[in-house]
Amino acid sequence: MKKVLFMMLLVSSPFSMAKEIQVKVSGMVCSMCAQGIQKKFRALPEVKEVKVDLDSKLALITTHGDKDVTDGKIQELIKEAGYNVSGIERK
Numbered sequence: 001m002k003k004v005l006f007m008m009l010l011v012s013s014p015f016s017m018a019k020e021i022q023v024k025v026s027g028m029v030c031s032m033c034a035q036g037i038q039k040k041f042r043a044l045p046e047v048k049e050v051k052v053d054l055d056s057k058l059a060l061i062t063t064h065g066d067k068d069v070t071d072g073k074i075q076e077l078i079k080e081a082g083y084n085v086s087g088i089e090r091k
């Protein structure tokens with residue numbers, strides 16, 4: 001599974017217009033928290049990958065193509081998972 005994702009990344013990266021959204025999440029403490037958040041975002045068709053960094057309390061969301069996830073949607077999903085958004089940054 002990891003290998004497949006890596007291959008997809010390699011194949012798509014030269015032409016990729018994917019957006020990267022950094023979401024600062026408060027209340028996240030362990031890998032179970034991280035998994036809950038990842039599960040929420042992976043369920044969205046516009047989301048390609050979600051990585052959670054527990055040390056910096058960041059969820060890094062990569063979208064497909066030029067698709068975006070609105071701030072409102074991000075806040076909704078994080079709240080549903082039981083946490084709070086303390087900041088959203090787009091690259």
Ligand SMILES: [Cu+2]
Binds near residue numbers: 030031032033
């Ligand atoms: Cu936890």
